[in-house]
Amino acid sequence: MSFPVTRMRRLRRTEPLRRMVREHRLAREDLILPLFVVEGRGVREPVASMPGVHRFSVDQVVLEAKRVADLGVPGVILFGIPSSKDARGSGADAEDGIVQRASRAIADAVPALCVITDVCLCEYTDHGHCGLLHGEEVENDASLERLARTAVSHARAGASIVAPSDMMDGRVAAIRAALDAEGFEQVAILSYAAKYASAFYGPFREAAESTPAFGDRRGYQMDPPNRREALREMRLDLEEGADMLMVKPALSYLDILADARRSFDVPLAAYHVSGEYAMIKAAGERGWIDADRAMEEALVSIKRAGADLILTYAAADLAEKL
Numbered sequence: 001m002s003f004p005v006t007r008m009r010r011l012r013r014t015e016p017l018r019r020m021v022r023e024h025r026l027a028r029e030d031l032i033l034p035l036f037v038v039e040g041r042g043v044r045e046p047v048a049s050m051p052g053v054h055r056f057s058v059d060q061v062v063l064e065a066k067r068v069a070d071l072g073v074p075g076v077i078l079f080g081i082p083s084s085k086d087a088r089g090s091g092a093d094a095e096d097g098i099v100q101r102a103s104r105a106i107a108d109a110v111p112a113l114c115v116i117t118d119v120c121l122c123e124y125t126d127h128g129h130c131g132l133l134h135g136e137e138v139e140n141d142a143s144l145e146r147l148a149r150t151a152v153s154h155a156r157a158g159a160s161i162v163a164p165s166d167m168m169d170g171r172v173a174a175i176r177a178a179l180d181a182e183g184f185e186q187v188a189i190l191s192y193a194a195k196y197a198s199a200f201y202g203p204f205r206e207a208a209e210s211t212p213a214f215g216d217r218r219g220y221q222m223d224p225p226n227r228r229e230a231l232r233e234m235r236l237d238l239e240e241g242a243d244m245l246m247v248k249p250a251l252s253y254l255d256i257l258a259d260a261r262r263s264f265d266v267p268l269a270a271y272h273v274s275g276e277y278a279m280i281k282a283a284g285e286r287g288w289i290d291a292d293r294a295m296e297e298a299l300v301s302i303k304r305a306g307a308d309l310i311l312t313y314a315a316a317d318l319a320e321k322l
């Protein structure tokens with residue numbers, strides 16, 4: 001039966017009606033807030049390219065973690081900016097490294113929060129690549145041990161989920177084996193399985209000081225035009241023992257997210273990355289768009305495409321409104 005019997009507008013007339021037939025909604029439980037941790041005390045420095053985002057010292061990050069837990073956000077993901085870097089990324093798995101200290105402090109002070117840690121070497125290497133170098137080549141197999149040790153040190157510091165974002169082949173299996181061998185069989189792996197070599201990471205690299213000193217990450221992160229390949233990546237990570245999968249970035253990759261939703265039953269996360277956040281904020285500051293509405297629209301589209309969890313810099317702001 002079509003028009004005039006069928007009238008799609010009947011169910012759009014009022015907000016109560018729209019609420020009744022709404023297919024997807026954002027909940028505080030869906031959100032994970034990324035947090036940047038730096039050395040020092042009392043530090044709360046704004047990140048210029050990400051309005052509303054700060055780099056916190058350990059004492060301050062605990063306060064921020066408390067605040068977001070009180071808002072009902074269930075998890076945070078930690079990124080560390082160490083004071084010194086070297087070729088091996090020694091800071092990544094240091095017992096008293098920046099993420100390890102932050103993780104311990106948050107796990108102790110805010111038990112209501114799930115601490116997730118980003119496992120990668122790029123914030124800790126002086127060359128800024130995600131693995132160990134041989135000449136100008138990022139060596140896959142040699143990097144696995146460093147990544148596995150990093151994950152174990154995060155688990156030891158109280159992380160309940162580790163999230164490898166390096167895109168080395170075999171890292172999930174290496175991390176799972178290392179965690180199990182050290183008695184951390186209950187620590188989960190959220191794998192950045194379909195992570196693309198994206199221009200949208202720009203502001204993050206400024207915040208995390210992790211821009212590669214030479215070259216780029218296209219030799220290990222995925223090529224943006226590829227879709228089928230993402231399913232292979234995700235399947236492999238599941239076979240290696242990933243508990244949850246992530247697609248990153250989010251908005252330009254909603255097709256990948258929808259594919260993943262159809263193909264896998266595990267919890268799916270999407271990372272609404274720094275550039276995606278910055279674009280909305282920047283246009284909002286210029287008065288070109290309504291940034292709050294645009295942010296909600298962007299985030300709900302990520303849910304609609306199939307994500308269970310969204311990593312977003314807007315998590316706290318949004319949780320306040322929900």
Ligand code: PBG
Binds near residue numbers: 120
């Ligand atoms: C580390 C890592 C990156 C992001 C998350 N983990 C940067 C990169 O791969 O260059 C990006 C997050 C964002 O842009 O918000 N490898």
